[in-house]
Amino acid sequence: MTALVPLLVTLPLLGAAIALIAGRHRRFQVGVSVVTLVLTLVIATVLLIAVDASNLPFAVSVGGWPVPFGIVLYVDRLAALLVMVSSVVLLAVLLFSIGQGAADGDDDTPVSIFHPSYLILAAGIFVAFTAGDLFNLYVGFEILLVASYVLITLGNSEQRIRAGITYIVVSLVSSILFLSAIAMIYGATGTVNMVQLADRIAQLPQETQYVLHVMLLLAFAIKAAIFPVSFWLPDSYPTAPAPVTAVFAGLLTKVGVYAIIRTETQIFLENDLNTILLIAALATMVIGILGAVAQAELKRILSFTLVSHVGYMVFGIAIATPASIGATIYYMVHHIVVQTTLFLSVGLVERRAGSTSILKVKGLMRAAPVIALLYFIPAVNLGGLPPFSGFIGKYALFDAAAAVGTPLMMTLIVAGIATSLLTLYALMRAWNLSFWREEDDSAETEQRTAYLQSAPAATTTTERRAIPRIMTSATAGMVAVSVALTVFAGPLYEVCARVGGALLEPITVVQLDESVDLSGEVEQ
Amino acid sequence: MNVSLVLIIIMAVLFAAGVYAMLERSLTRVLIGFLLLGNAANLLLLIVMGRPGLAPFYGDGEPAAMSDPLPQALMLTAIVITFAISAFLLALIYRSWQLGQADTFDEDEVDLAIRERGMRTDEEMDQEIELEDDDATSDFVASDAEDDRTGSS
Numbered sequence: 001m002t003a004l005v006p007l008l009v010t011l012p013l014l015g016a017a018i019a020l021i022a023g024r025h026r027r028f029q030v031g032v033s034v035v036t037l038v039l040t041l042v043i044a045t046v047l048l049i050a051v052d053a054s055n056l057p058f059a060v061s062v063g064g065w066p067v068p069f070g071i072v073l074y075v076d077r078l079a080a081l082l083v084m085v086s087s088v089v090l091l092a093v094l095l096f097s098i099g100q101g102a103a104d105g106d107d108d109t110p111v112s113i114f115h116p117s118y119l120i121l122a123a124g125i126f127v128a129f130t131a132g133d134l135f136n137l138y139v140g141f142e143i144l145l146v147a148s149y150v151l152i153t154l155g156n157s158e159q160r161i162r163a164g165i166t167y168i169v170v171s172l173v174s175s176i177l178f179l180s181a182i183a184m185i186y187g188a189t190g191t192v193n194m195v196q197l198a199d200r201i202a203q204l205p206q207e208t209q210y211v212l213h214v215m216l217l218l219a220f221a222i223k224a225a226i227f228p229v230s231f232w233l234p235d236s237y238p239t240a241p242a243p244v245t246a247v248f249a250g251l252l253t254k255v256g257v258y259a260i261i262r263t264e265t266q267i268f269l270e271n272d273l274n275t276i277l278l279i280a281a282l283a284t285m286v287i288g289i290l291g292a293v294a295q296a297e298l299k300r301i302l303s304f305t306l307v308s309h310v311g312y313m314v315f316g317i318a319i320a321t322p323a324s325i326g327a328t329i330y331y332m333v334h335h336i337v338v339q340t341t342l343f344l345s346v347g348l349v350e351r352r353a354g355s356t357s358i359l360k361v362k363g364l365m366r367a368a369p370v371i372a373l374l375y376f377i378p379a380v381n382l383g384g385l386p387p388f389s390g391f392i393g394k395y396a397l398f399d400a401a402a403a404v405g406t407p408l409m410m411t412l413i414v415a416g417i418a419t420s421l422l423t424l425y426a427l428m429r430a431w432n433l434s435f436w437r438e439e440d441d442s443a444e445t446e447q448r449t450a451y452l453q454s455a456p457a458a459t460t461t462t463e464r465r466a467i468p469r470i471m472t473s474a475t476a477g478m479v480a481v482s483v484a485l486t487v488f489a490g491p492l493y494e495v496c497a498r499v500g501g502a503l504l505e506p507i508t509v510v511q512l513d514e515s516v517d518l519s520g521e522v523e524q
Numbered sequence: 525m526n527v528s529l530v531l532i533i534i535m536a537v538l539f540a541a542g543v544y545a546m547l548e549r550s551l552t553r554v555l556i557g558f559l560l561l562g563n564a565a566n567l568l569l570l571i572v573m574g575r576p577g578l579a580p581f582y583g584d585g586e587p588a589a590m591s592d593p594l595p596q597a598l599m600l601t602a603i604v605i606t607f608a609i610s611a612f613l614l615a616l617i618y619r620s621w622q623l624g625q626a627d628t629f630d631e632d633e634v635d636l637a638i639r640e641r642g643m644r645t646d647e648e649m650d651q652e653i654e655l656e657d658d659d660a661t662s663d664f665v666a667s668d669a670e671d672d673r674t675g676s677s
Contacts, residue, residue: 187572
C-alpha cells in the first residue's frame with residue numbers, strides 16, 4: 001500500500017513532462033492530463049480507505065535514508081482526505097477548462113502551457129499535503145506557487161500581469177519568511193522532521209518557541225489569506241481565467257490552512273497562541289465579509305467571501321479541542337468544494353452574460369435556468385442555510401466553541417453567525433439582481449443600487465459565447481459533490497472527527513520508525 | 525554552537541537591503557530585493573550549520589569533525605528555487621516593459637476607484653452636515669463640493 005504514496009507526486013510530474021513534450025498535439029495532451037488526475041483520484045481514494053482502516057499512518061522514506069535524515073512522505077487520515085478532495089476538485093476544474101479551451105480555440109490562451117502548469121500545480125499540492133518534514137513542505141509550496149505564477153499570468157494581458165505581480169511579490173515575501181523560519185527552527189532543534197520537532201520544540205525555552213511559532217504562522221497566514229495579510233487575494237484572483245481562479249480559490253488558501261493545522265496540532269502543540277489566532281479569525285471573518293458586501297462584481301464578491309470563510313477554519317483551529325479540529329476539517333472539505341463550484345458557476349455566468357457585474361447582468365433566470373440552479377445551490381450552501389454542508393460545518397464549529405464557553409468564544413460565535421448571514425446577503429443580492437431582475441426594469445433597481453454604481457470593475461465586459469456542455473456538466477458534477485457532502489455528512493463527519501482526535505495525540509518518532517520499517521517489508 | 529559574527533552581520537545587511545529594495549515601485553528593484561533576501565536566507569541556513577569542519581564524506585574522518593551536511597542540502601535546494609523564480613520574474617518584467625514601456629508597478633485601478641468613491645461620499649456627508657446647521661461658512665464648503673461633483677460627472 002505504501003508503494004502508492006510516492007505515485008501521488010511522481011504521476012502528476014510525469015504527466016506534466018509528457019504534456020509539455022506533446023504540446024503540439026492538443027487531444028493527446030488533454031488525454032494525458034485527464035488520465036493522470038483520474039489515476040491520482042483513484043490512488044487517493046484507496047489510500048484514504050486503507051489509512052482509515054489501519055491506525056498507523058503510511059510513511060515512506062524516499063531514497064531509503066533513515067527517518068530523521070531523509071525526506072519522508074507521510075500520509076495520515078488528514079493528508080489522505082485532503083489529497084482525495086483536491087483530486088476531485090482538480091479533475092472537475094480540468095474538465096471545465098477543457099470545455100472552455102475547446103470552445104475558444106488556441107487563440108485566447110496558450111493552452112500548450114496550461115496543461116503542464118496545471119499538473120505541476122497538482123503535484124505541488126500533493127507534495128505539500130504529504131510532506132513529513134518542514135523543508136519538504138516548503139518545496140511543495142514552491143512547486144505549487146511557481147505553477148500558480150504561470151497560471152495567474154496566463155495570456156500575458158496587461159491586467160493579468162499587474163494582478164500577477166501583486167500575487168507573486170506577496171508570495172515571495174511569505175516564502176522567504178518560511179525559509180528563514182525553517183533555518184531558525186533547524187538551528188534551534190537540529191531537525192526539520194515534523195514528528196521529531198514536536199519532541200524537541202517542547203524542550204526549548206518559551207521565548208524561543210514563541211519567536212519560531214510566530215514566524216511560521218505569519219508565513220502560513222499570508223498563504224492562507226488571514227487578515228491583516230489577506231489584502232492580496234481579492235486583488236489578484238478575479239483577473240485570472242475562470243477555471244484558474246476556481247482551483248486557486250478552492251485549494252491554494254487551504255494548503256496554507258493545512259500548514260497551520262500541522263503547526264498548531266503537531267509542531268507547537270504545547271506552545272499556544274490561540275488567543276491571537278481567535279482574534280485574527282474574528283477580524284478575518286468580519287472584515288472579509290464587509291468587503292464582499294461592498295462589491296458589485298461577482299468574482300470579487302466571491303474572493304472576499306473566500307477570505308472571510310478562511311476565518312472559520314482559523315477559528316476552529318484556535319479552539320484546539322478534538323471536536324473543533326474535526327469540525328475544522330469537515331469545514332475545509334466543504335469549503336474547498338463549494339467555493340470552487342461557485343467560481344465555476346460564475347465562470348458560466350460570465351460566458352452567458354458577457355459580464356460578471358451584478359449591475360449589468362440581468363434576466364438570467366429566464367435565459368439560463370440551469371446556470372441559475374448551479375449558482376443557487378452552492379450559494380445557499382456557502383451562506384450556511386440548513387440542511388447543506390455549510391450549515392453542518394458551522395454548527396459543529398459553534399458547538400465545539402460553546403463547549404469551551406469563554407466570553408471570547410461566545411463573541412466569535414456571534415461574529416460567525418453574523419458573517420454567515422452577511423454572506424447570504426451578498427450572494428442573494430447578486431442572485432436577485434442578476435437572475436431575477438427582468439431585462440427592462442432598470443430604473444427601480446438602479447436607484448436602489450446607486451451606491452454600487454461606482455464600484456470597482458463594474459464596467460469590464462467580455463464577449464458572450466456559447467457554453468459547451470462539458471463546462472456545465474463539470475459544474476453540475478461539483479454541485480453534486482457538494483450535495484453529497486450533505487447527504488453523506490454522517491460517515492464523512494466521523495472520518496473528520498477521527499482525524500481531529502488523532503491529530504491532537506501526535507505519534508512519536510518510534511511509531512514513525514515502525515511504520516517506515518513496515519513499509520520496507522511490504523516493498524520487499 | 526560557534527558562529528562567525530561576520531556572517532551574521534552580512535546576513536543582517538542583506539536582509540535590510542533586500543527589504544528596502546523590495547519596497548520600491550520599480551520591478552527591477554523588486555527583483556534585486558528578492559535576490560538579496562534569498563541570499564540572506566541562504567546565509568542564515570549556512571549560519572545554523574554551525575562550526576565548519578571537514579567535508580562530510582563517509583569514511584573520510586571522524587563524524588564529529590565534519591560539518592553538518594543537511595543545511596547544505598537545504599541551501600542547494602533553496603538556491604535552485606530562487607534561481608527559477610528570478611528567471612520567471614525577469615520574463616515577467618520584460619513582458620511588463622513591453623506592455624507599458626515602464627517596469628514600474630502601477631496603482632490598482634480598483635483601489636483608486638474605491639478611494640475616489642470614499643472621498644466623494646465624505647464630501648456628500650460633509651455637505652449634508654453643513655446644510656443641516658445653517659453656519660455662515662457652509663456656503664463655501666458646499667459650493668466647493670458641488671463643483672467637484674459636476675466636474676467628475
